[in-house]
Amino acid sequence: MNSLDTLPKTLAQVEKERGKITLKAVYKSAGALTVCPVKDPDRPSFYLGVERLSEDEKRNRDYYVEPETLKLKIKDGKVFDLSKIVDRLNWEWVKYCPEIVMSYEEAQMSGIEVRLYVQIQEVESQKTLSRINLKLKALNLVDADEAMNYSARTRLLGMDMRGQTSLSQKEFLMEEAERHPQKVINVYNSDTIGIRLLVLNALDKGIITYDQSIYSYNTVSLGMSEDAVVEFLTRTVNRPVRDLVQQDLEHMTSSPSQPVQESAARPTQAVQENIAETAPAQSTARPRGGHKQD
Numbered sequence: 001m002n003s004l005d006t007l008p009k010t011l012a013q014v015e016k017e018r019g020k021i022t023l024k025a026v027y028k029s030a031g032a033l034t035v036c037p038v039k040d041p042d043r044p045s046f047y048l049g050v051e052r053l054s055e056d057e058k059r060n061r062d063y064y065v066e067p068e069t070l071k072l073k074i075k076d077g078k079v080f081d082l083s084k085i086v087d088r089l090n091w092e093w094v095k096y097c098p099e100i101v102m103s104y105e106e107a108q109m110s111g112i113e114v115r116l117y118v119q120i121q122e123v124e125s126q127k128t129l130s131r132i133n134l135k136l137k138a139l140n141l142v143d144a145d146e147a148m149n150y151s152a153r154t155r156l157l158g159m160d161m162r163g164q165t166s167l168s169q170k171e172f173l174m175e176e177a178e179r180h181p182q183k184v185i186n187v188y189n190s191d192t193i194g195i196r197l198l199v200l201n202a203l204d205k206g207i208i209t210y211d212q213s214i215y216s217y218n219t220v221s222l223g224m225s226e227d228a229v230v231e232f233l234t235r236t237v238n239r240p241v242r243d244l245v246q247q248d249l250e251h252m253t254s255s256p257s258q259p260v261q262e263s264a265a266r267p268t269q270a271v272q273e274n275i276a277e278t279a280p281a282q283s284t285a286r287p288r289g290g291h292k293q294d
């Protein structure tokens with residue numbers, strides 16, 4: 001039985017305003033589906049979405065649902081016009097059929113028994129606009145950024161492009177903004193950018209080491225992933241360890257480069273970290289023991 005508590009508000013609005021509901025096939029090659037009212041598991045002799053009427057009440061209705069005999073054939077593109085009494089009463093029970101779910105996303109997560117899903121144009125349009133706006137936001141962040149920051153941004157996205165031209169770095173960032181806009185936005189808005197760069201550079205220099213699934217600094221275990229290391233060094237109680245890693249890195253770097261600066265689109269708190277970074281010759285390898293960030 002479908003849970004109607006999680007229906008999109010817009011679907012509830014369509015039902016309230018007696019609009020139109022379209023059912024789309026999950027699998028385009030599938031044929032028509034025949035459905036019938038579903039029995040209420042909590043109330044014997046009742047059916048979900050079907051009003052129980054007396055014989056007198058039935059005689060006074062232009063249309064009513066006879067659950068024990070009614071069957072409805074539905075195919076891709078079936079429209080229920082809720083302004084019409086027949087469609088409205090049928091939709092009230094059809095929406096409980098286990099082969100039908102209330103959204104495309106729910107269909108993607110359901111089993112093979114699901115054949116149809118509800119498509120409401122207003123919902124689909126809003127999803128499309130949200131995706132476009134997310135891409136625009138990511139693209140604008142990259143476009144407004146300073147070229148001196150590109151190398152660090154690309155590295156935080158899992159691609160070491162130090163030593164390559166700023167144009168190539170920006171091209172990569174723009175492509176990532178198209179493909180994975182939220183990941184790019186996170187790189188600009190995260191308040192741990194400086195610490196992440198510290199970890200990557202410390203891995204390069206062997207200050208932080210990776211052995212047998214554990215990242216370590218001297219005798220201190222930092223975690224089992226780069227994210228875990230960043231979380232460890234972010235904690236206030238571990239600030240002394242972080243400072244020691246920073247000091248070791250500065251001692252090993254003869255000419256520190258500038259840290260990531262504030263972009264014109266959005267100031268980032270972590271850019272104040274004093275992160276030393278040396279550019280190797282055209283290397284695209286991840287730091288020792290590093291894992292690509294999601």
